[in-house]
Amino acid sequence: MVTEYSETYFLSAGETNPEQELSLTLLTAKIIDIATAHANSLGIGNPVMAHLHAGWVLSRLTIEMMEYPHVNDTYTLTTWIESWNRHFSERAFMLTCNGRVMGYARSIWMVMDIEARRNIGLSHLTLPPEMISERPCPIARQMRHCPIVPLSTPMIPAGAIEATAPATPYTFKYCDLDSYRHVNTVRYVTMLLNQFTLADFDATLVDRLELSFLHETRYGMSVLLLRADTPATADAPDTYLSSFSLIRADTSEGLLFARLRRRPR
Secondary structure, eight states: OOSEEEEEEEOOGGGBOTTSBBOHHHHHHHHHHHHHHHHHHTTOSGGGGGGGTEEEEEEEEEEEESOOOBTTOEEEEEEEEEEEOSSOEEEEEEEEETTEEEEEEEEEEEEEETTTTEEOOSTTOOOOGGGBOOOOOOSOOOOOOOOEEOTTOSSOOTTOEEOSSOOEEEEOOGGGBOTTSBBOHHHHHHHHHTTSOHHHHHHEEEEEEEEEEOSOOBTTOEEEEEEEEEOOOSSOTTOEEEEEEEEETTTOOEEEEEEEEEEEO
16 A cells, blocks of 8 residues: 555647647546545545445545646656545645646545435545655645625625626536436536637636535536636736536526636746
């Protein structure tokens, strides 16, 4: 068993975004993959929980990048467990390429009963204390959620902000789902990125992404994606911050909160 677990990848042309960089969707998928591989190597992965009909699911994910690998680069992801308790586990990640640290990620994981669709905690798993790393993850944890209400809402509740664009409707389909039969994390990232134009990403890059999962999103569910852009400030004139709230179209129940921060290239 190893405290830190690494995997190295070659970035082919078919895996990049239009700017010929490692795409956020692929990075998200690789983060999930390496977390799964490390958990399996420690004997706390999904295979040991099959008899419980349970498996690991993401509760929060934060990615912060200074730069991205480019096409034909070879890059390495390293992961380690930051903390562990009876409710959830925190796991961190580091991406290096060409001898440089390009970014970090941190995440919170829980174990879900696939049949009951609820958190069953980690008490049924055993992790040796020495497998919790003392390596710090230098990026900040997520900020407080900020409720977003639709554009032109007559009365905005205290603490909420008004959307700055019309809501985007969507109904989740077959290819949006994963093996748990709920919406795959990568599909959420795709939905968020598609709210921007090609020109937006030619001019700016995403240097921080926050995802906070509130409730499961399932097949056939109709949703609304609300977006609120925050104006640049004197302290951060070149920072473009967009907050998102994904809500059920029929009940307005919150499903996902996200923030996406961009800066000029």
